Amino acid sequence: MSHSSSETALADLAGLWRIRCFEETVTRLRVEEQIAGSVHLCIGQEAIPVGACAALDLTRDAVFATYRGHGWALACGAGPAALFAELLGRETGTNGGRAGSAYLSDPDHGFYGENSIVGAGGPIAVGAALAARYDGSGRVALTVFGDGAMNQGAVHEAMNMASAFDLSVVFLVENNRYSELTPIAAMVRDADLVTRSAAYGMPGTRVDGNDVDAVRRAVAEAVDTCRSGRGPVLIEAHTQRLVGHYIGDAQVYRPRDEVELARTTEPIVVLTAALRAAGVSDTELTGIETRVRAEIETAAATALAAPPADPSAVKEHVYG
Amino acid sequence: MDEITYAQAVNAALRRALVEDSSTVLFGEDVALPGGVHGVTRRLRREFGERVFDTPISESAILGGAVGAAIMGLRPIVEIMWADFAFVAFDQLINQAANVRYVSRGRLTAPMTVRTQQGATPGSCAQHSQNVEALFAHIPGLRVCLPATPQDAYDLLLTAIACDDPVVVIESRALYHSVKGTVEQDRPRAPVGGARIHRTGSDISVVTWGPMLHTVLEAAQVLEGSGVSVEVIDARWLNPFDTDTVAESVSRTGRLAVVHEANLTGGFGAEVIARVVERGMPLSAPPLRIATDDLRIPAAPGLQQAAIPSRDAVVRQLLSVCAPGVAA
Ligand SMILES: Cc1ncc(C[n+]2csc(CCOP(=O)(O)OP(=O)(O)O)c2C)c(N)n1
Numbered sequence: 308m309s310h311s312s313s314e315t316a317l318a319d320l321a322g323l324w325r326i327r328c329f330e331e332t333v334t335r336l337r338v339e340e341q342i343a344g345s346v347h348l349c350i351g352q353e354a355i356p357v358g359a360c361a362a363l364d365l366t367r368d369a370v371f372a373t374y375r376g377h378g379w380a381l382a383c384g385a386g387p388a389a390l391f392a393e394l395l396g397r398e399t400g401t402n403g404g405r406a407g408s409a410y411l412s413d414p415d416h417g418f419y420g421e422n423s424i425v426g427a428g429g430p431i432a433v434g435a436a437l438a439a440r441y442d443g444s445g446r447v448a449l450t451v452f453g454d455g456a457m458n459q460g461a462v463h464e465a466m467n468m469a470s471a472f473d474l475s476v477v478f479l480v481e482n483n484r485y486s487e488l489t490p491i492a493a494m495v496r497d498a499d500l501v502t503r504s505a506a507y508g509m510p511g512t513r514v515d516g517n518d519v520d521a522v523r524r525a526v527a528e529a530v531d532t533c534r535s536g537r538g539p540v541l542i543e544a545h546t547q548r549l550v551g552h553y554i555g556d557a558q559v560y561r562p563r564d565e566v567e568l569a570r571t572t573e574p575i576v577v578l579t580a581a582l583r584a585a586g587v588s589d590t591e592l593t594g595i596e597t598r599v600r601a602e603i604e605t606a607a608a609t610a611l612a613a614p615p616a617d618p619s620a621v622k623e624h625v626y627g
Numbered sequence: 628m629d630e631i632t633y634a635q636a637v638n639a640a641l642r643r644a645l646v647e648d649s650s651t652v653l654f655g656e657d658v659a660l661p662g663g664v665h666g667v668t669r670r671l672r673r674e675f676g677e678r679v680f681d682t683p684i685s686e687s688a689i690l691g692g693a694v695g696a697a698i699m700g701l702r703p704i705v706e707i708m709w710a711d712f713a714f715v716a717f718d719q720l721i722n723q724a725a726n727v728r729y730v731s732r733g734r735l736t737a738p739m740t741v742r743t744q745q746g747a748t749p750g751s752c753a754q755h756s757q758n759v760e761a762l763f764a765h766i767p768g769l770r771v772c773l774p775a776t777p778q779d780a781y782d783l784l785l786t787a788i789a790c791d792d793p794v795v796v797i798e799s800r801a802l803y804h805s806v807k808g809t810v811e812q813d814r815p816r817a818p819v820g821g822a823r824i825h826r827t828g829s830d831i832s833v834v835t836w837g838p839m840l841h842t843v844l845e846a847a848q849v850l851e852g853s854g855v856s857v858e859v860i861d862a863r864w865l866n867p868f869d870t871d872t873v874a875e876s877v878s879r880t881g882r883l884a885v886v887h888e889a890n891l892t893g894g895f896g897a898e899v900i901a902r903v904v905e906r907g908m909p910l911s912a913p914p915l916r917i918a919t920d921d922l923r924i925p926a927a928p929g930l931q932q933a934a935i936p937s938r939d940a941v942v943r944q945l946l947s948v949c950a951p952g953v954a955a
Pocket residue numbers: 375423424425426452453454455456457481483485486487552656684686708712715
C-alpha cells in the first residue's frame with residue numbers, strides 16, 4: 308500500500324468504525340427503550356456508504372436512501388449528535404423528531420433522506436437527475452435500496468425512465484440476500500440482479516460490497532459515466548447484515564452458521580487485516596477504534612442531554 | 628375459555644377459513660415461512676402448505692393477483708403489511724377490484740379479502756402511521772371494516788372472507804399483542820355490517836372504531852365520575868355503515884360525537900355526522916368531531932401524543948359538549 312492509499316484506507320477504517328459504533332450505541336439505546344419504534348441497522352454493510360460517498364461530490368450530488376440509512380447519513384457527513392437526537396425524538400435532531408430512525412434526512416450534506424417505503428427513492432432520484440438537466444449543476448443522484456426493492460414496480464419505472472432519458476442516476480442495490488425475513492433467491496428466478504441492467508440498456512457492475520475501495524471505484528466510474536451524459540448505471544453490491552432486519556428480529560429464517568461465517572468477511576475485519584498486512588501497527592489500528600468510539604459516545608451524550616421535540620410546534624411545517 | 632390476543636384471533640379466523648373452504652389461499656410479504664412480521668400468520672404455512680405463500684415486495688402483484696385469482700374462483704386473502712403501502716398499488720384495489728362486479732353486471736365478482744393494519748405507535752414514522760380508512764370507505768364496490776376486539780378480529784375477518792365482494796379489513800398494530808379476550812369460535816358467520824354498542828349511556832352517543840374504541844371507553848369511565856353518561860358505539864363496519872344503530876342511540880341521548888385517529892378533514896367522522904343530521908335528528912348540542920389534527924404523523928412519541936387524541940383530550944372535549952362549564 309502506497310503512503311497516500313494507506314492514508315485513505317485509514318480514513319476508510321475510521322469511517323467504518325464511525326458507523327459501526329453509531330449503530331451499536333443505537334442498539335443499546337433501543338434496548339433501553341430510550342429510542343422508540345422500529346430500527347433497521349446496517350451493521351456489516353458499512354463499506355457501501357463509506358465507499359460510495361467518497362466517490363460523490365456531496366456539495367452538488369444527492370443521495371436517496373432507505374430506512375437502513377443511518378450509515379448513509381453519517382457517510383454523507385451528517386453529525387452523529389444530530390442523528391442520535393433524531394432517533395431519540397429531540398428538538399436538536401436532524402428533523403426535530405418528526406422523522407425518526409426510518410425517514411430522517413439532512414439535505415445540507417447531500418443526504419436527501421431515508422425512505423420507509425420500499426423502492427420509493429428510485430423515482431425521486433430520477434427527478435433530482437432531471438432537475439440537473441435544467442440547473443446545470445452536473446448533479447448525480449444516487450439512490451440506494453435493497454435486493455427486495457428490485458421487485459417493486461416503482462424501481463422498474465425509475466430505471467426505465469432514467470435510461471430512456473440518459474439521466475444521471477446511480478442505482479445502487481445493497482444485496483444482503485434478504486428482503487426482510489425472506490431470501491431474495493426465493494423471490495426472483497435470476498438472483499443475479501445486476502443482469503437486469505441489460506434490459507434497460509444501461510451499464511451494470513457487480514462489486515464486493517464489503518470492500519470499501521472496490522465500492523469507491525465502482526461508484527466513481529458510475530459517476531464519471533453520468534457526468535459525461537452516459538448515465539444511468541446499476542451497481543449491485545454484495546454484502547451481509549450481521550444483525551436482524553430490525554432490532555429484535557430473532558432471525559429464525561437464517562441458517563445458524565451464516566452470521567458467524569459472515570463475521571469473517573465483514574468490512575472492518577477485511578480492512579483491518581489488509582492494513583495490518585501492509586504494516587500498520589496494532590496500536591494505530593486500535594487507536595482509530597478508540598478515538599471513534601469516544602467521538603460517538605460524546606455525540607450520544609450530547610443528544611441525550613438535548614430537550615425533547617417541542618409538542619407545541621407539532622402543527623408547524625405542514626404547509627409553507 | 629382461554630383468553631387469546633387480537634393477533635391470535637386473526638390467526639384462528641384464517642385457520643378456520645383455510646380449513647372450511649379449499650378455495651381459500653393466503654399470500655403476502657413474509658406471511659408464510661416467517662409467519663408474518665407481527666406473528667399473525669404463524670404456523671399456517673406448515674398446516675396448509677402451498678395455499679399459504681410468501682410474495683416478492685410487489686404490492687401491485689399481490690393485489691392484482693388477488694383480483695385475478697378471485698375472478699377465476701379462488702377466495703384469496705392477501706396481506707398489505709402496512710396500510711400505508713397500499714398506496715403503491717391503489718390501482719389494483721380502486722380501478723380494478725372495485726369495478727369487477729359493476730361493469731360486468733355481476734357476471735364477474737372479486738371475492739377477495741385484503742388484510743392490513745394501520746395507526747401510529749411510538750416511534751412509527753410518517754409513512755408507517757397513517758389512518759386511511761376514509762380513503763377505502765370512499766370507494767363504492769369495496770367493503771371496509773375495522774375490528775377493535777379479539778372477538779371482532781375473528782368474526783369480522785370470517786365475514787369478510789365469506790363476502791362475495793372485495794373487503795378491506797383494517798386491523799390495528801397497536802392491538803395485536805396488547806389486548807386479550809375470550810373468543811367464541813364456533814358461531815355461524817355474521818352477515819356484513821352492524822355496529823356494536825359497547826357501553827350504554829344517556830348523555831351523549833360517541834361513535835368510534837379501531838383502537839380508539841379503547842381510548843373512548845376509558846374516557847367514558849372517567850366521565851362517569853363527573854356524572855356524564857356516555858354511550859359508546861363501535862362502528863366496526865364503515866361500509867356498509869350502520870346508520871340505524873347510531874340514529875337510534877342519538878334519539879335517546881340527543882348528542883353526538885365521533886372519535887377517530889385518522890385526520891379530521893375528510894375523515895369518516897364527517898360522514899357519520901352528516902348521516903345523522905340528514906335524518907333530521909334533534910340535537911341538544913352541535914355534533915363534535917374528535918380526530919387527529921390535519922398533520923403528517925411525527926415519529927417522536929412526545930409529538931405523536933400532541934397530535935393524536937388522548938383519553939384526556941377526549942374527556943375534555945366530551946365534557947365541553949355535555950356539561951359546559953365543568954372542568955375536566
Ligand atoms: C412498499 C413497501 N412494501 C413493504 C414494506 C415493508 N418492508 C420494509 S423493509 C422490507 C424488506 C426490504 O428488503 P430489501 O429491499 O432487500 O432491503 P433490506 O431491508 O434488506 O435492506 C419490507 C418488505 C415497505 N416498507 N414498503
